[in-house]
Amino acid sequence: MVEDEKLVAQFFEEHRQEIADDxxxxxxxxxxxxxxxxxxxxxxxxxxxxxxxxxxxxxxxKSLPTLMSHVAAGLWTTLGGIHFxxxxxxxxxxxxxxxxLVVAYNFLLSDKYSL
Amino acid sequence: xxxxxxxxxxxxxxxxxxxxxxxKLVLKYQSPIRRFFLNxxxxxxxxxxxxxxxxxxxxxxxxxxxxxxxSFSTWLYRIAYNVFYDYVRSHKxxxxxxxxxxxxxxxxxxxxxxQMDIYRALAILSEPERTCITLQxxxxxxxxxxxxITGIAQGTVKSHLSRGKQKLTNYLKxxxxxGGR
Numbered sequence: 001m002v003e004d005e006k007l008v009a010q011f012f013e014e015h016r017q018e019i020a021d022d023x024x025x026x027x028x029x030x031x032x033x034x035x036x037x038x039x040x041x042x043x044x045x046x047x048x049x050x051x052x053x054x055x056x057x058x059x060x061x062k063s064l065p066t067l068m069s070h071v072a073a074g075l076w077t078t079l080g081g082i083h084f085x086x087x088x089x090x091x092x093x094x095x096x097x098x099x100x101l102v103v104a105y106n107f108l109l110s111d112k113y114s115l
Numbered sequence: 116x117x118x119x120x121x122x123x124x125x126x127x128x129x130x131x132x133x134x135x136x137x138x139k140l141v142l143k144y145q146s147p148i149r150r151f152f153l154n155x156x157x158x159x160x161x162x163x164x165x166x167x168x169x170x171x172x173x174x175x176x177x178x179x180x181x182x183x184x185x186s187f188s189t190w191l192y193r194i195a196y197n198v199f200y201d202y203v204r205s206h207k208x209x210x211x212x213x214x215x216x217x218x219x220x221x222x223x224x225x226x227x228x229x230q231m232d233i234y235r236a237l238a239i240l241s242e243p244e245r246t247c248i249t250l251q252x253x254x255x256x257x258x259x260x261x262x263x264i265t266g267i268a269q270g271t272v273k274s275h276l277s278r279g280k281q282k283l284t285n286y287l288k289x290x291x292x293x294g295g296r
Contacts, residue, residue, distance in 0.1 A: 004284040011287055012252035015233040019149045024164065025141040028171045029134060 121187040129178045137178075141171050144188060147254055148195050154249040155199050155242075158234045166202060170195045185263060192256070192264045196246070203242075239286050244279035247272050 055061045079089035121143075127136035148170055152163035173194050181190050237245050246265060250256045258276070262269045 005280060007287060007292070008280050008283045009252055011236070011283070011292060012233075012248075016253055017150065019146040019153075021142060021145055024145050024149070024167070025138055028141050028145075028168050029138050031168060032137070032172055032175050033134070 118186050122183050125178060125181055125183075125187060128175070129181070137175055140174075140187070144191055145171075147188070148191065151192065151195055151249065151254060152199065154233075154237060154253060155245065157238060166198050167195070170198045173198065185260070189256075189260050189263055192250070192254070192260075196264050236283055236286055239282055240279050241275075243267065243271075244275045244282070247275040248279040248283070251276060 055064075075093075076089075079093055121140070124136040124140050127133040128140070145167065149163055149167045152166045153160065156162050156166070170191065174191055177194075181187065237249070240248060243265075247261055247267075250261045250264065251258070256264065258269055258272050261267070261272050265272070267275070
């Protein structure tokens with residue numbers, strides 16, 4: 001009985017094959033990426049829709065222009081109060097904007113799949 | 116150590132959506148999972164790859180549900196098992212798999228003669244016997260893990276293994292296989 005089990009085990013051991021990847025994992029990852037992008041887009045749309053609905057229902061939309069002008073004025077006043085000679089406040093403001101755009105660009109690039 | 120590495124990679128995928136980490140898991144387990152499907156589908160390479168791809172996609176989508184109680188390979192095999200039987204139920208393949216016909220769709224890199232022998236041998240088994248036998252003798256899973264993967268009670272797994280091995284022993288002896296003695 002033990003010999004018979006060894007016979008079967010040996011047969012399977014001889015026929016056990018390792019399968020080369022041959023691009024299989026790449027195909028799997030290529031299939032996953034578009035699917036997850038779709039999920040992310042749907043989720044982003046849902047969150048955006050909820051945000052807009054919240055703005056409309058609470059009436060914050062009407063106050064938004066006033067709020068934005070107060071924020072901009074406050075930011076400009078703050079920058080004006082900082083003495084960055086020879087750097088002007090406007091230059092510092094644009095420098096911050098450029099840095100934010102670079103960070104956002106790198107963030108969007110990092111989301112793209114690459115091996 | 117191996118299990119810790121797997122858990123580390125799973126955590127990176129689940130928490131940080133690190134696709135490179137998941138790619139490492141796919142590279143590590145693509146061979147045993149594809150081999151599992153090849154044995155269940157009697158050598159249908161195209162179908163095996165499709166089912167294996169479905170398995171890994173399901174694993175990725177449900178990665179957050181892996182709790183680390185069992186090993187990642189056991190969890191993956193469980194998904195593969197469910198994928199296969201979902202396919203069988205949906206395509207009513209049972210009768211085709213029971214027939215001792217061997218699929219001719221095989222990759223060029225595989226030894227056709229050797230693969231026909233293994234699939235002809237597996238064809239004499241029932242589906243549960245084939246699954247249990249290949250999980251134990253090809254994939255090295257214990258009875259406990261086979262029970263976990265298939266949801267079959269351990270006693271029943273032992274019965275399937277015993278009957279399957281008896282059938283295979285008779286088949287091998289009838290076909291002149293003596294293990295090189």
